[in-house]
Amino acid sequence: MSTTKIRIAIDCMGGDIGVPVTVSAAWDFAQRYPDTGFLLAGDEAAIRGQLKTLGCGRDDWYQVLPASEVVLMDDPVEVALRRKKDSSMRVAVQAVKDGLADACVSSGNTGAWMAISRYVLKMLDGIDRPAIATSIPNQKGGATTMLDLGANVDCTAEHLLQFAIMGTALATALNGRDKPTVGLLNIGEEVIKGNEVVKQAAELLRASGLNFYGNVEGDDICKGTVDVIVCDGFVGNVVLKSIEGVAKMISTMMRAEFKRNAFTMLSGLVAMPVLNRLRGKVDNRRYNGAALLGLRGIVIKSHGSADPYAYGHALLRAREAVHNGLLEGTTSAIHNLRQSLQAAAEQSAKISNDISGPGH
Amino acid sequence: MSTTKIRIAIDCMGGDIGVPVTVSAAWDFAQRYPDTGFLLAGDEAAIRGQLKTLGCGRDDWYQVLPASEVVLMDDPVEVALRRKKDSSMRVAVQAVKDGLADACVSSGNTGAWMAISRYVLKMLDGIDRPAIATSIPNQKGGATTMLDLGANVDCTAEHLLQFAIMGTALATALNGRDKPTVGLLNIGEEVIKGNEVVKQAAELLRASGLNFYGNVEGDDICKGTVDVIVCDGFVGNVVLKSIEGVAKMISTMMRAEFKRNAFTMLSGLVAMPVLNRLRGKVDNRRYNGAALLGLRGIVIKSHGSADPYAYGHALLRAREAVHNGLLEGTTSAIHNLRQSLQAAAEQSAKISNDISGPGH
Numbered sequence: 001m002s003t004t005k006i007r008i009a010i011d012c013m014g015g016d017i018g019v020p021v022t023v024s025a026a027w028d029f030a031q032r033y034p035d036t037g038f039l040l041a042g043d044e045a046a047i048r049g050q051l052k053t054l055g056c057g058r059d060d061w062y063q064v065l066p067a068s069e070v071v072l073m074d075d076p077v078e079v080a081l082r083r084k085k086d087s088s089m090r091v092a093v094q095a096v097k098d099g100l101a102d103a104c105v106s107s108g109n110t111g112a113w114m115a116i117s118r119y120v121l122k123m124l125d126g127i128d129r130p131a132i133a134t135s136i137p138n139q140k141g142g143a144t145t146m147l148d149l150g151a152n153v154d155c156t157a158e159h160l161l162q163f164a165i166m167g168t169a170l171a172t173a174l175n176g177r178d179k180p181t182v183g184l185l186n187i188g189e190e191v192i193k194g195n196e197v198v199k200q201a202a203e204l205l206r207a208s209g210l211n212f213y214g215n216v217e218g219d220d221i222c223k224g225t226v227d228v229i230v231c232d233g234f235v236g237n238v239v240l241k242s243i244e245g246v247a248k249m250i251s252t253m254m255r256a257e258f259k260r261n262a263f264t265m266l267s268g269l270v271a272m273p274v275l276n277r278l279r280g281k282v283d284n285r286r287y288n289g290a291a292l293l294g295l296r297g298i299v300i301k302s303h304g305s306a307d308p309y310a311y312g313h314a315l316l317r318a319r320e321a322v323h324n325g326l327l328e329g330t331t332s333a334i335h336n337l338r339q340s341l342q343a344a345a346e347q348s349a350k351i352s353n354d355i356s357g358p359g360h
Numbered sequence: 361m362s363t364t365k366i367r368i369a370i371d372c373m374g375g376d377i378g379v380p381v382t383v384s385a386a387w388d389f390a391q392r393y394p395d396t397g398f399l400l401a402g403d404e405a406a407i408r409g410q411l412k413t414l415g416c417g418r419d420d421w422y423q424v425l426p427a428s429e430v431v432l433m434d435d436p437v438e439v440a441l442r443r444k445k446d447s448s449m450r451v452a453v454q455a456v457k458d459g460l461a462d463a464c465v466s467s468g469n470t471g472a473w474m475a476i477s478r479y480v481l482k483m484l485d486g487i488d489r490p491a492i493a494t495s496i497p498n499q500k501g502g503a504t505t506m507l508d509l510g511a512n513v514d515c516t517a518e519h520l521l522q523f524a525i526m527g528t529a530l531a532t533a534l535n536g537r538d539k540p541t542v543g544l545l546n547i548g549e550e551v552i553k554g555n556e557v558v559k560q561a562a563e564l565l566r567a568s569g570l571n572f573y574g575n576v577e578g579d580d581i582c583k584g585t586v587d588v589i590v591c592d593g594f595v596g597n598v599v600l601k602s603i604e605g606v607a608k609m610i611s612t613m614m615r616a617e618f619k620r621n622a623f624t625m626l627s628g629l630v631a632m633p634v635l636n637r638l639r640g641k642v643d644n645r646r647y648n649g650a651a652l653l654g655l656r657g658i659v660i661k662s663h664g665s666a667d668p669y670a671y672g673h674a675l676l677r678a679r680e681a682v683h684n685g686l687l688e689g690t691t692s693a694i695h696n697l698r699q700s701l702q703a704a705a706e707q708s709a710k711i712s713n714d715i716s717g718p719g720h
Contacts, residue, residue, distance in 0.1 A: 139609045150547050153555045187510050187597035195513045195594060218601025222609040234555060235595055237547035241578025242599045243606045249499045249582040250610055250642065257638045264634045271631035274624045278617045282610065 138224030374468030498584030
């Protein structure tokens with residue numbers, strides 16, 4: 001472990017499968033990225049058993065952090081937070097808090113992971129609430145960063161502004177965007193354009209110094225109109241799942257069409273290489289790894305159903321976030337925002353002073 | 361016109377193209393459905409010119425309703441409503457109000473169409489606000505009815521209940537569902553499950569006597585878990601456009617993959633019949649024709665970009681809504697709901713009386 005530059009703590013017990021996925025993905029990752037080491041939190045016997053099964057002969061890339069409890073998928077947040085104080089989740093987050101790890105990853109219960117991370121790490125100055133962000137593949141061949149995806153159901157305009165700051169920092173760190181464009185998710189030509197919160201948020205964003213594009217609509221997510229899209233967690237969660245649902249429907253229906261008879265099966269065989277290439281491009285396993293933003297540490301959430309390939313992508317997101325300085329980027333973005341807002345306030349004070357004239 | 365049983369008024373000037381689409385679609389429809397006649401509202405010369413171009417020799421299926429003005433796509437609602445009192449939209453809705461037509465259809469400015477319909481026809485008793493509903497193809501080979509899609513941005517729990525009543529009546533009339541199941545769009549396993557409005561709406565729906573399934577998530581839209589999904593207009597609008605966006609992205613990317621080189625083009629040719637069959641199934645032109653619900657008349661909105669094929673489907677929705685008694689269904693659903701709620705209130709009064717005992 002002494003030679004690795006980046007260290008990621010893993011909740012090895014999380015997800016539908018647990019160690020066979022998490023430990024396998026970590027070992028595979030360590031071989032591909034020799035600069036990255038892992039802190040494996042969980043049941044020590046299970047972890048060492050899995051390492052043996054994998055035939056992993058080296059021990060220079062990991063350290064086991066024993067944890068006696070496991071947060072279950074249906075554990076209430078209260079139970080996860082107050083009763084299971086030696087859970088693999090808690091131990092993984094604590095490693096970040098203690099400076100042993102640079103980031104942590106779990107594929108367990110989202111609510112518990114969020115609550116424990118927030119409790120242990122605390123929020124960054126200037127951010128009220130954490131947000132969940134992910135990348136969605138778009139038509140331009142890139143990815144659209146979208147947040148919030150379910151951490152915050154009722155949001156104020158200020159929260160949406162904070163999401164925009166965090167999303168900007170994330171898109172810069174993960175997708176290498178310089179001054180990423182930010183869109184505010186809104187409704188279009190219909191009767192009433194947006195609710196009050198969204199209207200206020202647009203005003204804040206215009207004054208923020210961020211690269212604010214303006215309102216965007218649902219179809220702009222996949223068009224790739226902007227780099228970052230902000231919305232409240234209710235809308236984001238429903239939209240993300242709707243998108244996953246339609247992609248799944250199309251792929252299921254396509255499979256059924258190709259299986260209809262001998263002729264269609266044959267044409268399916270011919271078309272398969274092309275369709276597989278397409279599937280590779282929109283494969284949601286490649287986009288696995290949502291970021292829990294606004295915390296004093298890098299926290300990544302993998303899908304519970306992730307296989308080792310998908311889990312590896314969540315680990316990659318953690319590594320990139322560390323490597324590209326996501327936390328520093330977020331902190332400096334908050335700082336810049338404050339300066340922008342202060343400058344705007346001083347400017348307007350000066351104007352009002354000039355108008356009042358020297359007599360006052 | 362005297363022999364036709366169902367009469368549909370059309371705003372012939374609406375949409376990106378106008379008469380070449382609307383009048384052509386009507387003539388085609390009249391030939392396929394001899395029981396249906398049309399009231400063609402708009403510029404008389406343009407309409408008659410188009411009928412001539414089409415080589416339409418019969419005049420027993422239509423009547424022209426001259427209108428001197430046209431509501432433009434970017435006209436503010438105020439202008440459409442107060443200044444253009446002889447618009448083709450207004451004339452088409454007025455025909456329904458006057459009992460000359462059983463339904464009306466426009467592919468023009470949604471906000472204006474909604475405002476004019478509401479102003480002329482008024483709301484049904486028991487419904488506070490109109491809602492926009494459409495059908496989305498699902499994995500089961502059917503369609504999910506979804507509302508509201510943008511008419512109401514901030515909704516109360518009572519509004520969501522009213523959407524459920526109207527959606528139930530629509531799914532019964534258009535999709536022939538007996539006691540269609542109703543789902544309430546909500547977020548899933550994430551930190552906070554739903555906002556206050558959604559929680560209250562679930563309680564109202566449980567007591568409503570409707571076939572309430574419970575909460576559903578974004579991916580249930582395309583899974584076809586329920587027949588009707590209700591949500592506020594902001595969420596519905598964003599979700600619908602997101603779904604359209606991802607479907608478009610997949611089809612664009614697929615075309616690009618098949619065009620990459622000679623081999624992929626050849627395999628595309630082989631696979632084309634199968635892919636075309638799939639496209640036919642999810643072709644959104646077949647789902648054209650949103651219903652504006654809650655009004656004292658049947659009002660259908662077509663996409664502005666509809667071609668004659670798509671516009672024909674909007675006309676079909678209007679005809680089916682008339683034929684299957686959508687208005688009567690909605691009115692009786694409202695009546696049944698009142699009885700359910702009253703019975704529930706009497707029941708609880710009786711229980712409270714029994715508890716209090718005969719001494720009181």
